[in-house]
Amino acid sequence: MPLKWVLHWQPNAGSTVNSQILSEVSQCVESINGLKQGRWKATLTLYKPHTRGIYASFSFHFIIFLIVKLHNYPTPPPLPEPSLAAEFPRDFQGVSVPEQPNKYYFIIRGQRIVLEADSSIQTIMEKLQSYKTRIALNIDGFQYQLGDFQLRVGKVSPTHSENLRGIVMEVEYLPISSMEKARQIMGEFLEIWQEAVSKRSLPGQFMHIEPNFAEYGLADHYTSQHTAVQYAIVMAQVIATVQAVQSVRN
């Protein structure tokens, strides 16, 4: 399949992403003769483990006994916090990508794992009740044709909300499937694109982070698993940017 680079909008320090920027970016694609085609969609989910902790195995009567006993102390000693953080991955992500609507991808970045599965794996995960959704994001927008390139610009927003949390752009080069062979032309296209965007003096820029695909067991020949890994990284960046803005506000 044709290879693609997935980029995300990195706002300048002190600024945030807004719908005006999204609109300007879309206009920018059209200004370089991008032909608007259809809509596209991707979803990203960050999971967290459902942990039972040590108290889950205690009987109801034993918990009452503990509460009564601790209440009798002048200063109740704190209950020990079970340390489970290291036991389960905190970066377990699920991704659906536009080119494979019937597939779903799981990524654990820390351990460099990417798994391709039929969409029904989501039903299995729900039934297992071992992990639950921590953050769910939708990406949707328009697709543009530009010669041998296909561009997709999408807004990132939480599921069931219209709040803009980020902007994602896919640059797909249709004639080539080899990451290495396409590197030069992709780089050149990105330079032209960045130049077009910079004319609009927007408070930020598109960033491309290329993962080490070999660490995930992926070869040079591009697959949807490459896309999934790129989305997982983009999602982490978007969440980090939102959290950084929120911590400054607080």
Place this chain on the structure above:
Amino acid sequence: MECVVQGIIETQHVEALEILLQGLCGVLKERLRIHEICLKSGPNLGVVASEVRLLCDLEQPEPTWTVRHIGGAMRGAGAEQISVLVRTMVESKVSKNVLRLFYALGYKLDHELLRVGFAFHFQRGAQITVTVSSVNKMLKLHATDEAVPVTPGIQMVEVTAPASAENYTEVVSAVSSFCEYLAPLLHLSKPGISTGVVPTAAAAAASLMSDGGGTTL
């Protein structure tokens, strides 16, 4: 959802069963060689303890992997009365690193099996699958080449058919009526309710072997 019944047959009568199935189904059998890995959630993971099965199809030129989750059986007076188990079952085909992913998520190996035998897939009121296999255990971790039978001389027969909440009654009746054809050789019942081998098996097998399945049982 799926409808399922299981039974057992002595290995010496498997050839007769194969002839019977061949005649009934009108399709060619497929060879079966499945490495089944059963995983359970670690002690602190999940709202409740959970179990998932990873199936590796070793018959394919490049082994393929499937995740299977078997849920609870349908309950109630209606479910008690029917001779077929109706339960939720979800499968997903996955890439080959699925075991690594589930280990990373906190699942532990509970047990593993190797099923070797054959299967028939056909349409008969429902999309029915019959598998006849010997269940083997591994003496060393994942050593499928060194597997030994769990119950020597006995093979397991399973009849399954996919169903939905709307059509399961029709699927149940399709599975039940198909099972009646196999009755002289083996008895099929809900999983977990073992009815053993049937006394008529030897005579039925001899009859089938003598005329290649031409006689109506």
